[in-house]
Amino acid sequence: MMSEQFISTNDYVASEQLMASVNVAIALKKPLLIKGEPGTGKTMLAQAVANSLGKKLIIWNIKSTTKAQDGLYMYDTIQRLYDGQFGEAGVDDIAHYIKLGKLGEAFESDEQVILLIDEIDKADLEFPNDLLWELDQMEFYIYETKRTVKAKQRPIVIITSNAEKELPDAFLRRCIFHYIDFPDEVLMEEIVRTHYPDVEDKLLKNAMDVFYQIRSLRDIRKKPSTSELIDWINALQIGGIPAEDIRAKLPFVGVVVKKDEDLETVRTKLD
Structure with missing residues (x-):
């Protein structure tokens, strides 16, 4: 025991x-x-x-x-x-x-x-x-x-x-x-909500959808991490970004994507 x-x-x-x-x-x-x-x-x-x-x-x-x-x-x-x-x-x-x-x-x-x-x-x-x-x-x-x-x-x-x-x-x-395996979406939502319990459901869902799509791109050299998703959601909340603009405009995407070539890949593939 x-x-x-x-x-x-x-x-x-x-x-x-x-x-x-x-x-x-x-x-x-x-x-x-x-x-x-x-x-x-x-x-x-x-x-x-x-x-x-x-x-x-x-x-x-x-x-x-x-x-x-x-x-x-x-x-x-x-x-x-x-x-x-x-x-x-x-x-x-x-x-x-x-x-x-x-x-x-x-x-x-x-x-x-x-x-x-x-x-x-x-x-x-x-x-x-x-x-x-x-x-x-x-x-x-x-x-x-x-x-x-x-x-x-x-x-x-x-x-x-x-x-x-x-x-x-x-x-x-x-x-x-x-x-430590990378968190799946269920665990990731729980992690994010420990930091931002009042985050809007739609904003969180849309941000996570884009985040996991970015991670799945074959040509990405540096996959974004959990801490970068948390920072991105914080930036989206502070900036008052509507949930529907997250995929269309990729606001503050530099919080998540840190390499020039990755940024171009994301904007091309998620366009």
């Missing part, structure tokens, strides 16, 4: 399958690896889980230059050298110059937290393997102070990937995996 259960929140609508994957990962105490095309709510999921369970969210944003060590701790040798030159007190205490990274911060927390490792595939190929021990054992060693940092409360780890690179098999074996 699982003691903690993630459910959809007022700001985030999750499918039954996604909620099940989150709750299984929590119960098995394994990282949850989330993939899906951009704009399907991968990053927002971590905030939704934190809100649902009433826990703090710690975000580790991964870049191409990020190393696993960055998430553990940093030894600020430059600051220590600077302080030594000016005779600052405590310069002999190396611990004073150790700064924990996001993983270390999650381990040191007295309360269980949600740790989001966002866009792990942006880093080099060795990055996921370099985290295997820490994510398995929930601890790491600080050589400068000879101290082991062990998780006081095992964090709930959510990892996102845009599938830019293949992740190592050894890493995948340690994760619960879930692919």
Whole structure:
């Protein structure tokens, strides 16, 4: 029996399958690896889980230059050298110059937290393997102070990937995996209405019809995402656009279509 259960929140609508994957990962105490095309709510999921369970969210944003060590701790040798030159007190205490990274911060927390490792595939190929021990054992060693940092409360780890690179098999074996499918029209309507509960039915239907038609066009290079549909509906409401003009005039279509060639394709094919 699982003691903690993630459910959809007022700001985030999750499918039954996604909620099940989150709750299984929590119960098995394994990282949850989330993939899906951009704009399907991968990053927002971590905030939704934190809100649902009433826990703090710690975000580790991964870049191409990020190393696993960055998430553990940093030894600020430059600051220590600077302080030594000016005779600052405590310069002999190396611990004073150790700064924990996001993983270390999650381990040191007295309360269980949600740790989001966002866009792990942006880093080099060795990055996921370099985290295997820490994510398995929930601890790491600080050589400068000879101290082991062990998780006081095992964090709930959510990892996102845009599938830019293949992740190592050894890493995948340690994760619960879930692919967020693009929402169908029923789920999409529910998602939109969480943001704009008073949106006019006809405006929503017409906007969604055009949106899904654009996504279905074979020559579209960048398919519009959920977040872009939400922004578009907001723009249509603010602009006071009649529902019947949405298909005929494609008002504010630049909110949804972001590439010149795609814009031309949309205007040609939906004309």
